[in-house]
Amino acid sequence: MSQPLIQVKVHQNLGTISIHRDEKRNALTRAMVFDLIQAFRDLHGERKVRAVVLTGGGSAFCSGLCLEEMNEIAQEDDNFDRWHQDTSSLAELIHLMLLFPKPIISAVNGPAMGFGAGLVLASDIAIAGPDAALGFPEPKRGIVSGLCTPLLHFRTGGRHAARLLLTGETISAERAVQIGAYDEIVPTNNLWAYAAELTKHIAEAAPQAIQLTKKHLNETVGEQLEMLISLGAAASATSRTTDAAKEGLAAFVEKRDPEWR
Template sequence: MIKMSEPIVLVKKHVPLGTIQLNRPEKRNALSRVMIEELEQAFRDLHGEKSVRAIVLTGAGSAFCSGLDLAEMHAAAGEEDSFDRWRDDVVRLRDLYDLMLRFPKPIIAAVNGPAVAGGAGLVLASDFVIASPTATFGFPEPRRGVISGLCAPLLTFRVGGSQAARLLLLAETISAQRAESIGIFQEILPDEKLWARAMEIAKEVALSAAEAIQLTKRMLNETIGETLETFLAAGAAASATSRTTEAAAEGMKAFLEKREPEWPT
C-alpha cells in the first residue's frame, strides 16, 4: 500500500477557533511556492466559516517558519527568467501578508519556535502573538545577501522605526523575552499551553459582534496603517531586485553549503 503524504498546510476547526498549521517540519516549515498557495487557500476556506471567529497560525515540529525556501530560490537562479520568478515569489508573499491584514477575523500567531525572515513576516501580519519561551524572531536576510523589504514596513508598523532599524540593520535574531519586551510577542507561555490560550482568545473574540471585529481590524490596518499597502509594494520591488545581485548569489550558496559567505568587494 502506498502511504499518502500529509498536506503541507493542515486546516482544522474547533469552533470558535480555526487552526492553520504549516506542516513541513523537516524543512523547518520553509515557505515554498506551493505552501504559500495553500496558505492563501486555507485562509479563504476559513473566511466563509461563520462559526469560526478567530484563526490560530502555527508550525509543526520545532520551528514556526524559517522563511522562504532558499533551496527553491537558489534553483531559480540558474533559470533565464530568474528575475521574473523571484519577482513572482515576492509578489505572492506580499499578497499573502495583505490577505492576512485584510482578513475579517483576528489571526493569532502561536509561535512555537524560530520565526525568521518571511516567517517573521507571518507573525507581523497577525493580530495577536503568543509564543513559547524557545521561540526566536529575526531577519537574517542581509547575512544571506538579500533584504527584508516586505517585512520592513510591517515591522515599523508594529514596533516603530528605532526598533525596526536595529533588527533589520544588525540582522538580529532575538529571544522570545526580547521580542515580548519590544511588543512583537504579546504573551509567552509553555509550548503545550499555546493552543489552549489561542482557544481562550477566540472565545473572548466571539463575545463581540463579528461585524464590529471586522470593522475594528479594518480601522487598524487600513486607517492607522494606511501607508502599509504602498510600502509593501515598494518593499516587494526592493526584495526582488536584491535577489539579482552577486551578494545574493553568494549568500544563498554559502547558506546551502553551510559556510560563511565571501562577499564581493
C-alpha cells in the same frame, strides 16, 4: 499517503492553520505559499469561525522561505520575472492577512525567522512559547527583507526595526515581547488552549464590529501599510537578482561563509 504541508482544521469557533515541514523547520516553498493563501480563503467563508490560529508543527514556527529552492532560481538566467511572481505572491498573502475579516492569532511555538517572522507581524495577536526566537537574517544571504520591513516598523517602531534588519541578529522571545513583536509568552504546550480562550472573548463581540475594528486599525494606525508592502515586494525582488544574493544563497546551500565583493 503523506500529510499536507499546510493543514487546516476547524474546532467549534476556531480555525487553525498549521505549517508541517518539520525536517526543514517549516521553511516555505513556493507551493506552500499558495497553499497558505488558499487556507485563509477557505476559512474566510467559514461563518462559524470567529478567529484563526496560525502555528507550526514540530519545534519551529517557520524558518522563512525555502533557501534551497531560492538558490535554484538564483542560478537561472533572466530570473527577474520569477522573482517578481514570488514576491507578488508573498505580498498577496500579507495583504490577505491584514484584510482578513477575523482576528488572526499567531501561536509561535518555536523560532520565527525571516518571512516566518513576517507572518507573525501580519497577525493581529502574537502569543509565543519561551523558545520562540525571532530574527531577519536576509542580509546575511544578500537579500533585502522588503516585505517584512513595513510590518516590523508598524509593530515595533523605527529604532527596533533598524537594529534587527541591519544586524540580522536573532533575539529571544523575551526580547521580542519587550519591543512589541510578540504580545506575551505562554508555555508552549498551552499555546493552542490560550488561543482558544482568546477566541472565546472575541466571540462575545459582534462579528461585524470585530471586522470593522480590525479594518479601522489597519487603515489608521497602518495608514500606508499596503503601499509600503508593495514597494517592499519590488525591493525584495530586485535584491534577489544581484550577485550578492546569488552568492549568499549558494553559500547557505554549500554550508560555508559567503564571500562578498
